[in-house]
Amino acid sequence: MSTRFRFTAPPSPRAATGRVAEVYGQLARDFGLRAPDTFVVLSSAPELLTGVWALMRESLIAGPGDRTGKELVALGVSLANRCPFCVDAHTMLLHATGDHALAERLARGERPADERHARVLEWGERSRVPGALDDGPYPFPRAHLPGYLGTALAFHFINRVVSALVGESLLPGGAQRLRPVRSLGGRALARTVRRTAAPGDALALLDRPEPGEAPAWAGGTPVGLAYAALLRAAMAGAGLLDTDDQDLVEEVLHDWDGSHPPLALTGFPDRRERPGARLALLAALAPYRITDEDVAAWRRPGHSDDSPVRLVAFDDSLVRLVAFGAFLAVDRLESTLGRAPGRSPARTPPGT
Template identity: 50%
Template sequence: METQFRYVTPVPPHAATGRVAQVYAQLADDFGMARMAVFLTLSPAPDVLAATWAMLRESLLAGKASRTGKEVVALGVSLANRCPFCVAAHTTLLHATGDHRLAETVAAGGTPDDPEHAAMLAWATSRRGGAQIGPEHIGTALAFHFVNRMASALLTENLLPANLQKSRLVRSVGGRVMARTVRRRLLSGASLPLVADLPAGPEPAWGAGTSVGAAYAALRAAGIAGGELLGDAARAAVADTVAAWDGEHPPMGGAWLDAPLAEVPAGERAGARLALLAALAPYRVTDADVAAWRGSRPDEDLVRLCAYGAASAMERMETFITASALTGDGS
């Protein structure tokens, strides 16, 4: 049977309990879908699931800024990160905002007619600062630097069976079906109780005092905690490599991994390699990469290790995209 899930068996909604059930319920209410593959694949690690949902909800779904503009950011980041699953999803969600021409223009690599949308797209795809943006836009971009990596590593590219998402008609119809939910204005902060008891560091300066900033602090902490699955040498190799990363895609092939892994003990290399792939080239994660590290480890560990790589890259991207951004109220 065809499935979107590469390596993880999700917790099904009917069997979910505790934090997972609470996230699923809010997903159904606020996103209009009880089953979303990206969140289902995170469900073996409830804290990662809840923090990811909080980050996406508080940045993309809630707040004052235009949903259309934030969907342009989400789609632009997904295009830059080469995540076909998320590109298809957010093309459909742009259709749901009512701007069908904009959705297909961006998905096809074109430039929006509206100057503000064009500036948002240029900022999102450039991986650098330079636009007049607010916390909701920064949060949306960072949310998808995380989500894209998790989707690319753990899901197939098929948003719909038989790749039906490649049809413009299907995307348009899907958008119309979701239009009422997407065009609702949600109150900020409703997801924060789901992560209130989780560890979190300081809120970022760009989002201090906002629900987006609180959600980002929770996601960063939940993701980076996955580094505990690695030995000290492997964790240091990942941290040092990501800290030196220029934000661009690594060269084709695997030679770029040779230097970072050279000083890592042989028994730790598979984990370091998988975390680095999740951080810098998640679309290149293979069955062999997962099998070499995983052994008998549970789904939860795989989600957490990939989240460590994804969160490390998200933190690094934060330094780039906020470097020259002028933050405002996001409206």
């Protein structure tokens, strides 16, 4: 699943060592791809890479619930967030589960024929709106909430990172839009996707949070510790903004109703005056709207030197700023989806 990157040049997976190499090893074993761009783009920040892999693995792959249902959640979230890369990826992964007819109905833009599948897909699509899922029952057993909700939150983060920093096309020339390519791609991943994965394996890659940091909705499963680890890693990016910019970004997220911003980006900070706040808010609300001009405006104040060392530092900082903005949106959703009383977007990672 090779595609181009936007704004950064991540380290080559062939050069990976330490925890990054271990993530790639688990990806190959449990996801069927050693180094998909979805994760390579985060590899300059190993704590972000391990956190998001752990959350995705422990929910989508090893968490409670049916894999087809969780793929439908990931697809619904990706549709709501307008992430064509992830929509195409999860259509292909539905082929890998063996649900070929379902995958093709969705590829044609049709509603699932099975009402249970339709409700799960709609649940994923509605999850972009804070509080929208608090009305009515879940479309899956309550015991499966950690798997389904963890998957939804993982992809609210992944969609935003991918839309900001990875190109739109899953395969060169948009080949994934061809039915034979979708089917063959899914079949190539089928053995891995249909294999049972042991919960908890990704936790060994993390700087483990305290059990009390895990959200209550995770029910003591590994999903909760993975979520807490990603929260810590992503919220550390707040330090890239000054206090005024942090306040502005968090105030906007606090009032966000889940809508996509208007074409004119009314109310967004001017890129010349507050480029960091603008980038963080775009990452949260409309990462597909980040432009070369937005990135260049943020780079100029502190990264005017074009030496290789400066460029590497800039890549790392941009990844961390995008992750911070993306996770503020996730945290806003989690505070309502998880029915966690009193939660609001945090300024700094817990325990620091």
